[in-house]
């Protein structure tokens with residue numbers, strides 16, 4: 448479609464109008480409505496021990512299943528860095544009770560959906576953040592992959608399974624890794640609380656506090672959740688807004704992209720003259736948002 452059609456299609460889908468001929472790049476900000484309508488501007492990692500629920504919490508927040516490669520599905524673990532975007536909203540009515548007034552949807556959602564809290568259905572919600580998840584593998588042999596992902600994180604969710612003792616080996620290793628990289632903005636998620644009694648959860652809460660004492664995570668919020676049952680996902684949204692600051696982004700400086708993943712888009716057995724290059728995914732430094740680029744050969 449010609450550009451005016453594209454603009455009107457976006458408007459019909461409830462996205463902010465974006466007319467490139469009128470856009471003043473020097474005035475853009477990571478929270479500009481015309482930016483976050485289409486593009487995530489904050490990168491949030493998920494870290495922690497294998498199978499503690501990193502990919503499940505990303506799915507609960509964004510609606511996107513990050514585990515999609517055949518070998519990942521077979522083994523039910525994350526192998527490559529997963530990628531999923533989510534829009535985070537808050538109800539416009541200040542009387543709407545928290546934490547229910549916070550809500551996340553997938554990236555394609557309109558910018559002003561209706562609130563779904565009973566009694567507030569006629570109120571619109573406001574788009575406050577558009578975040579991009581960097582879903583790390585927790586398996587010990589995939590530590591190098593996790594470190595790649597950590598390079599672009601602005602904040603991270605540290606997942607801890609409530610039905611296992613804390614810390615497990617990669618709980619400590621991943622925390623040490625982000626500590627070395629001076630990633631300060633962490634939210635700890637005590638996951639799988641559907642599997643344990645309240646008293647056990649309280650005991651583990653103490654163990655988590657002891658574990659993070661003296662680390663970069665000291666003082667971080669510890670939120671009990673069930674990623675699978677989507678319990679307390681709204682609390683995570685509230686903390687993402689309140690605890691992970693807006694990174695500085697410069698929309699006019701020359702782009703510099705950190706590549707953290709790559710994909711082969713060719714079918715196995717393709718002839719040489721059919722080969723179409725590949726896809727590099729990563730984050731543009733200075734603007735720093737996750738994108739994928741098709742490299743033509």
Ligand SMILES: Nc1nc2c(ncn2[C@@H]2O[C@H](COP(=O)(O)OP(=O)(O)OP(=O)(O)O)[C@@H](O)[C@H]2O)c(=O)[nH]1
Nearest residue numbers: 497498499500501502503524525585639673674675
């Ligand atoms: N009961 C329960 N199970 C959960 C919960 N969250 C995740 N699980 C299960 O735990 C298993 C591992 O979840 P994943 O989300 O794949 O864990 P992960 O941390 O992404 O695993 P890796 O990426 O391989 O490190 C899956 O079978 C999930 O269904 C939860 O809140 N409650």
Ligand SMILES: *[C@@H]1O[C@H](CO)[C@@H](O)[C@H](O)[C@H]1NC(C)=O
Nearest residue numbers: 502503514520521522523524
């Ligand atoms: C794989 O993970 C899904 C949820 O992500 C879960 O429902 C299923 O039981 C798991 N399968 C195995 C074999 O662990």
Ligand SMILES: *[C@@H]1O[C@H](CO)[C@@H](O)[C@H](O)[C@H]1NC(C)=O
Nearest residue numbers: 498608609610611612639642
């Ligand atoms: C914790 O829960 C998971 C299911 O998510 C299960 O596979 C695992 O064995 C449990 N761990 C313990 C120590 O019971």
Ligand SMILES: *[C@@H]1O[C@H](CO)[C@@H](O)[C@H](O)[C@H]1NC(C)=O
Nearest residue numbers: 695696697698699700701733
């Ligand atoms: C953004 O980068 C450009 C070019 O590198 C520079 O001139 C400008 O001052 C920067 N703006 C901000 C707000 O840092």
Ligand SMILES: [Mg+2]
Nearest residue numbers: 501502524525
């Ligand atoms: Mg995973």
Ligand SMILES: [Zn+2]
Nearest residue numbers: 538543562567
């Ligand atoms: Zn509301």
